[in-house]
Amino acid sequence: MSEAEGAPTPTLKRITAPPLGDRAGRGMIYTAMSLVLSRPASIIVFIASARLLTNEQLGMVALAYSWSSIGSMITKPGFDDVLVQRTRKMKLWVNSAFWFGLLFALLGMAVILGTGIVGSFTRNDPNFAWMLFFIALAAGADALAVIPGAFFRVNLRFAASSLISLAVVWSSAILIIIALLIGLGVYSQPVAMLVVITGSMLYFWRAYPVRLRATLQLRRWKYLWSLTYQRLITRAMMMLGFNGDYLALSLLQVSTAAIGSYYLAFQIMVQAQRLAGQGLASVLMPAMSHLDIEPERQRSALIRATRLLAVFSLPIGMGIAAASGPMIRTAFSTRYTAAIWPTFILGIGGIGLMQIVTLQSFAAAQRRYRDETRASFGFAIGIFIWVIPFAWFWGINGAAIGVMGHYLTYPIYCTNLLARGRMSIDQFYRALIRPAFAAFVALAPLWIVERLIPDTRWGDVGALAMFILISPPIYVMVMWLIDRHRTVEVMARLRAVIPGRSRKEPPSSDNEPPNFDAIPPAR
Numbered sequence: 001m002s003e004a005e006g007a008p009t010p011t012l013k014r015i016t017a018p019p020l021g022d023r024a025g026r027g028m029i030y031t032a033m034s035l036v037l038s039r040p041a042s043i044i045v046f047i048a049s050a051r052l053l054t055n056e057q058l059g060m061v062a063l064a065y066s067w068s069s070i071g072s073m074i075t076k077p078g079f080d081d082v083l084v085q086r087t088r089k090m091k092l093w094v095n096s097a098f099w100f101g102l103l104f105a106l107l108g109m110a111v112i113l114g115t116g117i118v119g120s121f122t123r124n125d126p127n128f129a130w131m132l133f134f135i136a137l138a139a140g141a142d143a144l145a146v147i148p149g150a151f152f153r154v155n156l157r158f159a160a161s162s163l164i165s166l167a168v169v170w171s172s173a174i175l176i177i178i179a180l181l182i183g184l185g186v187y188s189q190p191v192a193m194l195v196v197i198t199g200s201m202l203y204f205w206r207a208y209p210v211r212l213r214a215t216l217q218l219r220r221w222k223y224l225w226s227l228t229y230q231r232l233i234t235r236a237m238m239m240l241g242f243n244g245d246y247l248a249l250s251l252l253q254v255s256t257a258a259i260g261s262y263y264l265a266f267q268i269m270v271q272a273q274r275l276a277g278q279g280l281a282s283v284l285m286p287a288m289s290h291l292d293i294e295p296e297r298q299r300s301a302l303i304r305a306t307r308l309l310a311v312f313s314l315p316i317g318m319g320i321a322a323a324s325g326p327m328i329r330t331a332f333s334t335r336y337t338a339a340i341w342p343t344f345i346l347g348i349g350g351i352g353l354m355q356i357v358t359l360q361s362f363a364a365a366q367r368r369y370r371d372e373t374r375a376s377f378g379f380a381i382g383i384f385i386w387v388i389p390f391a392w393f394w395g396i397n398g399a400a401i402g403v404m405g406h407y408l409t410y411p412i413y414c415t416n417l418l419a420r421g422r423m424s425i426d427q428f429y430r431a432l433i434r435p436a437f438a439a440f441v442a443l444a445p446l447w448i449v450e451r452l453i454p455d456t457r458w459g460d461v462g463a464l465a466m467f468i469l470i471s472p473p474i475y476v477m478v479m480w481l482i483d484r485h486r487t488v489e490v491m492a493r494l495r496a497v498i499p500g501r502s503r504k505e506p507p508s509s510d511n512e513p514p515n516f517d518a519i520p521p522a523r
Contacts, residue, residue: 095212248399317350
């Protein structure tokens, strides 16, 4: 026997990438951690703006961003999602996509500037036009970062994206506060955001220096437009739906000071719910797109995302509602007491807002553009149907009631989309029942106690401490008793992505089909 024959046969160790579910879970945690760390900056800026600006100035800021929303959406028509969905051929489309996006960036900036000019004449305030001028420049700079930003998304660089987002939030917060202190007033946020967005755009291009050519490649524009126009229409309708309440209040000639109070209530709800929802939006759609050849796994992701997100969104929304009174009196001036009941109502409505994120991610990943477009038209029309009648009779409180009903009924517009995910309307809402019951048990008694505490500074501080310290353990305990499987799954996913902890990897890789029989149905 020769030496070669006696030698052991070398074996190749199979190297597999981390399971996609684990990578997506880590990405959601990275993003959630970034949002947790950035939330103090947003809260500080929010409180500083409310304290250093008058009610009228705060209302002017709200109207400026709502009026510019359609133009800002045009600057980013959605072709970045098309690029992310074509992970393997993305580089072939970068040059044509850049010039295609530049055209829309210029068009959107022109729309914002035109809106500012019209608004300055109708409101008889030239400051309105100048505010939208800075907003237009910031929107254009943000549009230029779409191409390199798509590379971050397609490579699932969630940790780097989270760090960049964290840096953007804190740097913009510092600049906004400085601008407020030196007396820029309503220009503070537009000017600060212009500086920060320009800086982040330059960083993205340095991280991914895409090589561009002077050729426009117009033949590919037709293909990009065929894939983008529905996304453009969808985003326009969704943007109209998200800003229709401010437009309705303007049409009803509600005072700018009252709109400022409503803006305060709405932002409290949005910032609280973004802690869970924004992390999901930035992770779920790219992760689902990597499963484009496995629609069953996309449907499984929809069911799980709906059930798991409800565990976070329900206590957050109901907690905001229960603690609305002491929170506003403690963090803001007493001149914003008109925002207490809108905050209470919108806190509950925010529960529906977070489920919108899940359905939009599923529609984009499955490329169900027509279903998404139909739902967006219902969303845009529905905001006015809900808000105008209620706001006509009850002002900003009525507008909050309309928004709450509008958000909570959004899944009805998505019947076809839910059917493709093998979920029914009643199955979707049943996923919310047990977390809602647990949150109610944890918060309702505390809310009754809070109503008995005098509305003094120390009374409000004590009420807030009561909500923060007592309600979370009660909620977890009740969820453990009524839905142990979902609670264990949430805790396991959180434990699996904590840095430094050892964990057992799932036995199967992404190349092996998942066991869908082991996935419990949504209850």
